[in-house]
Amino acid sequence: MKVLRTLVQVLFLGGVVALLLRGLAGHTPNTCEYYCPFGGLVALYPLARYKAYACALTELNVALLVSVLVLTVVSKKSFCGWVCPLGTVQEWLGRLGGKLFRRRFRLPKGVDRVLMNLRYVVLIAVPVLTFTVWKFDLGFRAYDPFYILFTWGGHETAAFSFYIVIGVLAAALLIPFFWCRYLCPMGAAMDPLSRAGALRIRRNRDTCTDCGECDKACPHAIPVSRVDEVTARNCTNCLDCIEECPVEGALELSWFGK
């Protein structure tokens, strides 16, 4: 399954890199922003109020937002674990960091919990700033590592934007999925639906030996060995816990934990 997931990740990452290279060579006017589902969320207010899209957003952003939300209802945050190129880059950096430092760093639980709420602040702040301070311009571009990285400093980014990307990627080396965990507004938008996601990991108490290998394997620090089914909002259905579980059938993917 790891191979299948990696293949899917490579496909989407390759897609945005190809888009970046074609854009830099002047072969396409479309950037990664053209396919960004978070753009669909920013588009909702002017669409409802003025029946118009802000700046370069289009109906495709809205359609992809709906797709991602439907996917979340079906399979939790699979978008993050299987599709999002920024998630993929962070995952690979996290693995590299794990090898380099021989451990995964975690912030103290209390700090971690507080910081995790920052992404809700970003989720509210970006649309509000877009329609006030940025006057319907997509001012978040200068701060959004996905846009900065995959347009290589596209329209409206500044020198400081690259420091943001470097900071986010360096942090992902130390703390797995730093951006996703603490700052990503798209992840925040998925949270409530992710909790209810139908396809989820189920632990079989009868066969589980409580070895805790799944807890160690989970890049999102979900205590898999202490629950009967994983409803945690951060679970991306990456299936790493199943891969690492030494007992056949102790963990499996299930519909609603059944």
Next chain:
Amino acid sequence: MKKAVIIPLAIALVILLAFATTNAYRVPTADISFVECDERPTSVATVEFEVSGLKCRGTARTFARQIQDVPGVVSFVAYARTHSAIVEYDPALTDPDAIREAFEEPILHEGKTYEVFKMVSVAGE
């Protein structure tokens, strides 16, 4: 683990659905009329250009400025997703070639000229 195959299948399905349904809620990026309702010519022709450089509300406004002085141009609707510009014009006064020439005209900005718009294709309606 067989169930895991559902995940990439679900991903493929929702993305295909997104692309298949976008036209259902197509909203113009810009919709600009250059004449008052009572000044509309009796006969109006429409031409649709695909234009590289037409990619947002800002560039749509610039596009409108490029063609607004062409005699006979009546209105302009832009769709950023398809980079299309649909222009209504009075066929007695102008034609698609003149409109194209106007929007492809290089733009002077702070002493430099920029070729912002380039026609990719054209279709009459």
